[in-house]
Amino acid sequence: MTDLSSKKKESFQVLLQQLQLTEDAMVEHFRDALIDRVVVEKKQKKWHFFFQFERIIPSSLMSRFTTQLDRSFSHIANVTSTFNVLDQSVTEELVHDYWKHCVQEIDGMAPPLLKLLNEQLPKVQGHKVVLNVRNETEGMAIKNKYSGILANIFQTYGFPILTIDTVVNQDSSANNDYEEFRKAKEKEDQERALMAMVEMQKKEAEKDQGDAGVPDGPVSIGLTIKDDADLRRLEEIVDEERRVTVEGYVFHAETKELRSGRTLLTFKITDYTSSIMVKMFSRDKEDAAIFNVIKKGMWLKVRGSVQNDTFVRDLVMIGNDVNEIRPKLRKDKARDGEKRVELHLHTPMSQMDAVSSVSDLVSQAAKWGHSAIAITDHAVAQSFPEAFGAGKKNDIKILYGVEANLVDDGVPIAYNSAHRLLADDTYIVFDVETTGLSAVYDTIIELAAVKVQNGDIVDRFESFANPHRRLSSTIIELTGITDDMVENAPEVDDVLREFHEWIGDAILVAHNASFDMGFLNTGCKKIGIGKLPNPVIDTLELGRLLFPDMKNHRLNTLAKKLDVELTQHHRAIYDAEATGYILIKMLKEAAEKGIEYHDQMNDYMGQGNAYKRARPHHITLLAQTEAGLKNLFKLVSISHLNYFYRVPRIPRSVLQKYREGILVGSACDKGEVFETMMQKSMEEAEEAAQFYDYLEVMPKPVYSHLIELELVRDERSLENIITNIVKLGEKLNLPVVATGNVHYLNPNDKIYRKILVNSQGGANPLNRHRLPDVHFRTTDEMLDEFSFLGKEKAKEIVVTNTNKVAEMVDVIKPIKDDLYTPKIDGADEEMRNMSYGMARSIYGEELPEIVEARLEKELKSIIDNGFAVIYLISHKLVKKSLNDGYLVGSRGSVGSSFVATMTEITEVNPLPPHYVCPKCKKSEFFDDGSVGSGFDLPDKDCPNCGIRYTKDGHDIPFETFLGFKGDKVPDIDLSAPRYQLKRLVTSKFARRTVNSKCGMIG
Incomplete structure (x- = not known):
């Protein structure tokens, strides 16, 4: 025996003395016992003893030992123990000795089963314990639920792993007892069911008696409110009033018994402009019975007085008359019987931008009798599965698409390319200040330029121009130009003629040249000069090429980087002068890159991460065929994996590569066709439109923010833009469709989108203006929006062309019937x-x-x-x-x-x-x-x-x-x-x- 084992045995004998277990029987059974180890958890105050015994100890001695062990150390710690027995021989007498003790340790056992176990001693066959049960049900319950627990309890006292089995007792008396018990239980259950049925019938009878007098038809309390009653919107009620009529949706209702015996009905009603609480007191039992019929979800017309309620501290309506009315639900009646198709719709998968579920939107379209509906979330296809299910359920055709961000592979650095040596040429660096952003609907108010030769500014040109309209506060604040400064200025035509003579054939330079050249070319065309043939350099794009790591390439940012003084930003003369000095330094950088001639500049267009430098335009992509759906999925993946910069982008060349089976639409006000028509010329818009399969126009309320942001002068100008896009479609033989840019179902859902957008703060540009009305419009609502085009043209773009586009699309299943797992070789x-x-x-x-x-x-x-x-x-x-x-x-x-x-x-x-x-x-x-x-x-x-x-x-x-x-x-x-x-x-x-x-x- 090792010294360690001897010490462990001695420790156990000391423990026995400490526990005062020194009688002969106890000492004899624990003669070879030892303390293997003790695990002490100080913080939890827990001690766990690991004992080793030669053989299993009788139950009575084990019980005394564990009780004394727990009692002796209770003031120090919570004691638990584990017993390891070397000789695990099992006899029936030993199992019987521990049987009732182990059964008592089972928690939560059903009383009949507990009684069954306590009233028998099992048979033991080696390590198998066999119990008698009265039927198979009891046997299954014991084996499935309690056999493992029993075996574990035995194991804690040193027994080997026991198998608990059951055998059905064939004793007739036992079976008879069980059968009698089962029949008695069935009889008891039947009696309880009968009592429950009687009680339910009693309650129904009481309810029928209490509902006496409740009308079968629409609810009416008090007098009938005539249809010509002067209805008030709830938002108009701001003070106490003697008599007022309102109507709306009940979103909360409850009744309360008062001590006086009368019943108080309280319900809350909204007409979606505001809400109000209505209170009514019963006059008799008949009133009280009708009050119980007022429920959440009803539509009511209510007449009464408005009072200031001191209890709720708000205006409350005391109702006198209540009439149930038909729900105020929008219906698509379509004056001519033909329904439109919505081709531009967003779901909550358009992240943090839309609120109505795709199922609700599809269901509404089906209820309105629309033949199809398109899903066009921002750059993702995650709503397709739900849309597919909703389309199947409502028997409506789903058009699967996305509203994507299109970018050019490379934005031109130079225009009107010419083989001219940059080092020896003359440059006209110019800038314009205007009344707005549209070259078509706005005009120049200041034109300034500097002439650069041999790295120096050698001449200047500066002139205001009279716009013959008052300047907006935004323009005055941005440019510092006031009405007084332009009131007596020369005409724009005269300024442009003078400027045209001054520039000669020099290379024109501007920062964001497409904007400035747009105003210059539009003005020159009006006076008969035509589009300027001069070569052009855009310092914005040149800066992006030369300094790709800069966060942005605004004029003031470039000036700071190149150490150029910018005195008064957004005044034409100062911006032109600063741009001149920036150009001088940039040409030196360009020469180091090997750019010596003007026509070399665009050779570098699209290099590096050009997609990051390009400004994205929205486009609508609709999968026309199964192949088109596959290509659409590819484009979505490519835009997120290969061309993500702030938003997922699709280069024009990539779209062309995967365009098969896809219809391309011109999208919203952020689309290039609308922007070009708004800011540039009809000819440029025509050039842009040739890329598309159909053109989109939207209701004026959808574009309303453009007027607020002063991108469009007024509603009349907005109508002109829409009209010109319609004419453009006729000229190019492209269908023009009226789409709603839908972001929610009903007009009153706008508040939810507003909350969603406002939660994003300055990160979302939508917070810079009031949100437009972008609910799901009916056919008549859409026809009314485009009535300025004339009845026939409005119907063409709202009904005829939308259905035409929908018919061009095959019936597509985005969710296949079979499983298509990915493929990895091997x-x-x-x-x-x-x-x-x-x-x-x-x-x-x-x-x-x-x-x-x-x-x-x-x-x-x-x-x-x-x-x-x-x-x-x-x-x-x-x-x-x-x-x-x-x-x-x-x-x-x-x-x-x-x-x-x-x-x-x-x-x-x-x-x-x-x-x-x-x-x-x-x-x-x-x-x-x-x-x-x-x-x-x-x-x-x-x-x-x-x-x-x-x-x-x-x-x-x-x-x-x-x-x-x-x-x-x-x-x-x-x-x-x-x-x-x-x-x-x-x-x-x-x-x-x-x-x-x-x-x-x-």
């Missing part, structure tokens, strides 16, 4: 090799039959059904995350897949509880249901190697994950961090609970 073989490789590293080269059978069963199901690639992707994701230091674990039924365990997707081992030696790979499995979890197995050493076994296994069937036929699509859920779950399973009870109830730990 995925099947890789999964098989990985699974077997990991299994052999744990269980040895010769796999146990139970391990190999489970692997083959799962791999056959996974590979045959094409799921291997899903497993492989999940494996790579988990592996990558862990390698990068991000904890991740699985959750859900994937814990029942042994292949998932072997490929490190989950840490749960679904095999039956077992031991396995980490060195020699010897294993012992418990597949008889006697152990709930491998974590509950006692510690044990490998008989071959003498090292501690690893314990694992949770006995979870594979069918939990992929179904009984193994063909259910895998749903592998991953979450983090995994250590949080690990911390929960610190005790045997917690481990048992988590594993038995969840069947998994991630």
Whole structure:
């Protein structure tokens, strides 16, 4: 015997003396006992003793020992203990000795089962304990629910792992007793059901009696309110009034019995301009009965007085007369019987911008009798599955599309290219200040320029121009130019003629030259000079080429970088002079890049990250065919993966490459056709429009923010722009369609979008103006919006052309009937090799039959059904995350897949509880249901190697994950961090609970 063992025995004998257990019987049974170790948790004040006994101690002595142990140390800590018995021989007498004691430790057992266990002593056959039960139901309840618990309790006292089994008692008296009990229970249940039915009939009768006098038709309390009654909007009620009539939707209603015996009806009503509380007091029982009929969801017309209620501290209506009315729902009656189709609609998948669900929108379109509806979220296709389901349910055609961000592959740095040597040329660096941004509807108020030769400014040109209109406060604030400064200025035509003579054939230079040249060319055309042929350089685009790492390339930013003084920004002469000095320094930088001639500049267009420098324009893409839908998905992916800069972008060349099967629309006010028509000439708009398959125009309220932002002068100018786009469509033989840019269902839903947009603060440019009205419009509402075009033209763009575009689109299914898993070459073989490789590293080269059978069963199901690639992707994701230091674990039924365990997707081992030696790979499995979890197995050493076994296994069937036929699509859920779950399973009870109830730990 080693010195350590002797000391452990001595320690136990000292403990017996301390517990005052010194009588001969006690000492005899504990003669070879020892204290193996004690685990002390100071903070929790817990001590856990690990004892080793030679053999199992009689129940009475064990009970005395544990009681004294707990009592003696209770003032110091909470004491628990574990017993390891060397000789685990089991006899029937020993099991009987512990039987009632172990049964008493079971919590929550049904009294009949508890009585059954207490009234018998089981038969013992080796390590098998057999119980008598009266029927199969009792047997199943004991085996499924309590056999594992009983076995664990016995094990805590040093018993080996026992198997609890049951046998149905064939004794006729016992069966008769059970049969009598069952019949008595059925009789009792029938009596209870009869009593419940009588009680329910009684309540129904009372209710019918109480509802006497309640009308079958529309609810009416008091007098009938005539249709010609002077209705008031709730937002107009701001003070007390003697008599007023309102109507609206009831969103809250309740009745209350008062001490006086009268009934108080309180309901809240809204007409979506505001809301008010209405109170009514019953006069008699008939009133009280009718009050109960007022419910949430009704539409009511109410007449009464408005008073200031001191109780609620607000204006309250005291109702006298209440009439139920038909719901104020919008209907698409369509004067001519033909319905429109909405081709531009957003769902909540247009991130933080739309509020109505796609199901509601599709359902509304179907109720209105529309033949189709398009889904065009911002740059994503995530609403397609829900839209597909809604379309199927409502029998309406769904057009699948997106509103994308189109960018040019490269924005020109130079225009009117000419082979002219930059170092020796003359430059006219100019700037214009205008009444607005539209070259068509606005005019120049200041034109200034400097002439640059040989790196120096040699001449200047400066002149105001009379716009013959008052300047807006925004323009005055931005430029510093006032009405007094331009009131007596020369005419714009005269200024342009003088400027044309002064510039000669010099190279023109401007910052954002497309804007300045737009005003210059438009003005020159009006006076008969025509479009200027001079070569042009845009310093904005040249700056983007030369200094790609700058955050922005505004004039003041470039001036600061190049150390150029900018005295008074947004005054033409000062901006022109600063731009002149910037040009001089930029030409030196360009020369170092090898740019010597004007016509070389555009050779560098599109280099580097040109898509970041380009300004995106909105376009609408509709999948016309199945091939088009595939291309649409490709474009969405490419825009997010390869060309994302602030927003996902699609270069024009990429769109052209994948344009097959896609209809391209010109979109909203951020589309290039509308912008060009608004800010430039008809000719330029025509050039831009040729890229599209159809042109879009929207109701004036959708464009209202453009007037507020002074991008469009007034409503008349807005009508001109829309009219010109319609004419442009006629000229190019392109269908022009009226679309609503829908972001919500009903007009009153606007407030929800407003809340959503306002929550984003300055990050969302929509917060710079009032939000436009972008609800889902009916056919008549849309026809009214375009009545300024004339009845026939309005119907053409609202009804005829929208249906025409919808008919051009095939019926497409974005969700296929079959499963289309991704494809990775060699995925099947890789999964098989990985699974077997990991299994052999744990269980040895010769796999146990139970391990190999489970692997083959799962791999056959996974590979045959094409799921291997899903497993492989999940494996790579988990592996990558862990390698990068991000904890991740699985959750859900994937814990029942042994292949998932072997490929490190989950840490749960679904095999039956077992031991396995980490060195020699010897294993012992418990597949008889006697152990709930491998974590509950006692510690044990490998008989071959003498090292501690690893314990694992949770006995979870594979069918939990992929179904009984193994063909259910895998749903592998991953979450983090995994250590949080690990911390929960610190005790045997917690481990048992988590594993038995969840069947998994991630």
